[in-house]
Amino acid sequence: MTPAAPWTPVPVPAAADPRSVPSHWYNLVPSLPGAVPPPREPEGAEQDDWGSRIALQQRIRLDAVRAQDAATEPFLEIPERVREELASIGRPTPLLRARALERYLDTPARIYLKREDVLPTGSFKLNSAIAQAHYAAEQGVGTLVTETGAGQWGHAVAWAARRFGLKAVIYWAGVSARQKPGRNALIEMLGAEVHPSPSEQTPVGKALLRDGRHLLGSLGTAIGEAISHAALHPETRYISGSNLAHVLIHQTVIGQETKAQLAALGEQPDALIACVGGGSNLGGFMGPFLAEKAERGDGLLLLGAESASAPRLTRGTLRYDHADPEGVTPLSKSYTLGRDYELPETHVGGLRQHSGSPLIGVLRGEGLLDATAYEEADAFETGRLVLSTEGMLIAPESCHALRAAVERAVLARETGRSEVIVACVSGNGLLDLDGYLAHR
């Protein structure tokens, strides 16, 4: 009645183990091929309602992230509590060999997928949201204000705020908020306050509505509203989910894990591919490989996949611009389509912005980062291929990276070259099903 189990399990950590999570973040800045151009004031800033944009940023940001933006040391220690939380959400995330996809493509390439989609809110955004919520709690800040494009960052902030006992106020690109009632409901169930942008909540939103500009909303309109909200509510702090150095730094847990996982497999990557909106997924994934890129040159391809409806890296210009249409952000130097660019409606809210990260601007400007752009219908087609081979539904943004990976793998078939392609799956698509259905 009590037979001995024939199975002697390989030791598996029963609970999350912080020692499996990197102890430090990787600071991309000292590894970049050039200095990151500093932010600038727009002309006449001192005379208008918002005053010095740089001073405003200093006032509304958390102390710790301001320090990280200015850091020059190559590694920054991850606070123990953050490391514990990162372990508890399932880090390190798996690195999946996509064998079914390889078989379908009949390619000699080996395709690896870094699975950020398995995190509790369904995307990589939680990595930075947890860090920033931790710093807010440590600083005694009770309310965080932020913006979100696709809703992934907003969801992550709502989750992290709840975890650390904070309140979250979220401005969400209106078109995307309306596309995703499910994610909206989840964010509200987590206790966050959500405002589709442009909204009547802030002077920035009111101005856009009054002038009939950017009525669909975008990450940019939401940034402007979140900043103006924080400016008018001194007890709050404003946080970002992309663009800035500290966010890319927080995301380097992805690349460090990937590097260690590839090394354990004895694999050397030939191509690293990520989708690119503000640049935090790409930067966090590729940052820890920058030293290797400097050594290997063309032997290691770094490839960003963007949306053809917001083609900054492929069709924009590298110059100073505001990150929001109203101009309440400082000017920063990045690839931009211009802040007046009216972005069309798409289901790819995470890649839907007119500018991006200055760090990505340096990478691209110095020729280290290749870029390609896809129409959303093509991206969703790749998403369906990934579903029918590997079995998981990935976010529309991630579909762009996967499409580039599939193209490389098909090229490898044609040239007979066995190469190692590593793509980052930034998020899952369960709350983006309507987008998939719209492109069936």
Next chain:
Amino acid sequence: MTPAAPWTPVPVPAAADPRSVPSHWYNLVPSLPGAVPPPREPEGAEQDDWGSRIALQQRIRLDAVRAQDAATEPFLEIPERVREELASIGRPTPLLRARALERYLDTPARIYLKREDVLPTGSFKLNSAIAQAHYAAEQGVGTLVTETGAGQWGHAVAWAARRFGLKAVIYWAGVSARQKPGRNALIEMLGAEVHPSPSEQTPVGKALLRDGRHLLGSLGTAIGEAISHAALHPETRYISGSNLAHVLIHQTVIGQETKAQLAALGEQPDALIACVGGGSNLGGFMGPFLAEKAERGDGLLLLGAESASAPRLTRGTLRYDHADPEGVTPLSKSYTLGRDYELPETHVGGLRQHSGSPLIGVLRGEGLLDATAYEEADAFETGRLVLSTEGMLIAPESCHALRAAVERAVLARETGRSEVIVACVSGNGLLDLDGYLAHR
């Protein structure tokens, strides 16, 4: 420019490792306190259209699972290919200490959650779907026919069928299929054929529609339709996702992992809790603990949480009954509400059936299994509590198990007793958001 990384990662398997997955399934049958009553023919079976129900089952079932239903050895070897697939989907699944929930409840109890919700289709059902698809492919069967209640089993079968190159035909309890357009779309994107039940596709469905009975549909109506479909299409085979011995056996990877994980933590469980519909989640989770239960008696509580709208274990009777309203299944002995019982509309499709597993019947009948029932509004309330503490949205079915766990933990607070409560999270709730919203 190339600093050495200060992080020496703990070795983490980069890819799935089949050695981390149990090598054998646990066979519950020899550990049960009594024999499982065999199926019986209904009176007059030989004279009606369907003939011998037992012979029909023999004809439409896969050879391997028929053998497993009759197996008496305590362990059954898991085929290597199945073990590899189980590793590739993320087994072993985590055992999470729910510290945030404990803190909220201010309880001395330690609550552990076995996280089947993290599997690719969002529920534990994949464990058996993979095994059965493997056996079908091995037997040269091209098409699998099955039923599903909440859609979790149907989704898992669609996924596994795609993985093994098979076609899947799925009869889905109509009320649930209509509640979940997202899951429906996913199943269809995986290439499966879906019919809300009762349907015009089968004589069983036509009879129900004609007579105006069970028009909402249920797991039972879908079982009847799937069986009649298989009976009329000899090239297909019919598979089940619950009730029968082989399904519970396939699910014992859950309990074996849990046992090993608890042992690694040095914990001895005081209570094991699972939701109970057909019984495969409960059986697979608790089966490997049956020998321990036999030794510890009341020292180890086994608790099934069912839906108050389908209260078989708490208000039904243990007797022979059909599993489907039309009576195309053999009679089997389990707790039942009677096959004419019109189940009300709920969002808890996975627990919505009039009868269940004969194995669970033995456990309950012999007094080893306690049971409790919850209204769905109360279950969803617990789901919101789990979301706001632990951060994940769990399936409505799993909410029943968690509600029971919360009640035990509150009791532990009142009595001051530090006990170890282990609950199984059978699935995630991302595709059940409408249910949550209906009970906001």
